[in-house]
Amino acid sequence: MSLFKAHYNLEKHSVGFVIAIILAASVGGLVEIAPLFSIDETVETLPDMRVYTPLELAGRNIYIREGCYACHSQMIRTLRDEVERYGPYSLAAESQYDHPMLWGSKRTGPDLARLGGRYSDDWHVAHLINPRDVVPTSIMPAYPWLAANTLEVADLGAHLAALRRLGVPYTDEMIANAPRDALAQTRPDSDGATGLVARYGEATTLRPFAGGDRLTEMDALVAYLQVLGQLSRVPYAAMEAAP
Template sequence: MLKNLKHEILETNVGVLLVGTMIAISIGGLVEIAPLFLIKDTVENVDGVRPYTPLELRGRDIYVREGCYLCHSQMIRPFRDEQLRYGHYSLAAESKYDHPFQWGSKRTGPDLARVGGKYSNEWHVQHLTAPRSVVPESVMPNYPWLLTTPLDYSDVEDRMRALRTTGVPYSTSQEEYQKNVKAFGEATAKMLDISHAQQNLIAQAESGNYDGDRSSISEMDALVAYLQVLGTMVDFSKIKPEDLVKYR
């Protein structure tokens, strides 16, 4: 029967073409949608991965606002060349608290999934203010306003609450706090407590001194805090390659 099904029949018969198109779209749709129902089983927990602190979270929002993702991806693929250049390939768990994720596919600049700790805070401040002053051939835009714009953190609790609805474990009750202590340890659990978000943000900015000026908190403080944590949560020196097979 299939032998007689000439392409001409499809092309000259709108009804058949329509049904054929629907079948093709349905299969494509299923392939994309079905895995979403299994996401809880497919993204395994990996030790060390935690939600962002309030300051890092504001930095992430600035990263998104400034469109850094238009030139930078945050996903190291499991190919030899990528691992030699950027480090260990990205694990699904490493972006499980990212909503929306910043994987991207456009690389005008390098991948940033493991840029944390690669440079000093001072380097980042200099580079973001005037990229060509440190990398003469760079085509990255200047972002001088980050250093002079005070960070607005008045709504950081709301931002955390919004992420909570997507499943990020920022805590609002004592019970959730205790759960976080178990999962991430006490220091991190404190950072994930929404009721102390502003206090924690200020404390981290002051002690981290990301923009080199302790007298005020700038957008640069937040963005550098974010960049410095990228890819540093999982300690790969403690993980044997065999352990990771199950995460693939």
């Protein structure tokens, strides 16, 4: 009862009660903020980490727009069953260019952090048009309009410029060529494909993702899904080297 009496007496002194609340909140804030001062020492760097191409970034925007993050996380924990099911656990540095990050914990559908390369482009297109065609038990909604919607690319340069202000190392050349590079990624035999690879690296995937004659939102989303977990090979190398 003495504890309740002390609390009752504290409530009668509003100023003291406010000070106690501020002190308690300050302790919690300090615990959360203090580690940020040493973040450069605690977060690893990935020497081969690359940025999203304009087409992949456009696909990421569509992924967010359609609410895919509400059912799919992109963060594999260090638990054994997760690693065995999804692949190497996620590293913080893999999300350094993600604004916003899409880690999450909601898994109505499977985690997608290592989805890239697991299925063909045709599989993804069929899955997005009608999930039940490839996964009969799926409860995922269909997104057939993505194949019909022409991808808007005019604002991609401005988007890259905004991300550069947040620390993503896009160059002036990348920003200036963003609309052309988005189209070039689906046209491997075009003149623009050479410039795209020169700007984004040899690991850049060049192919018509949705297989159509024009650039669609389906192309962009499939390009994004196919690059998930493929921006760096470090996590895979670390797993292969483990005893």
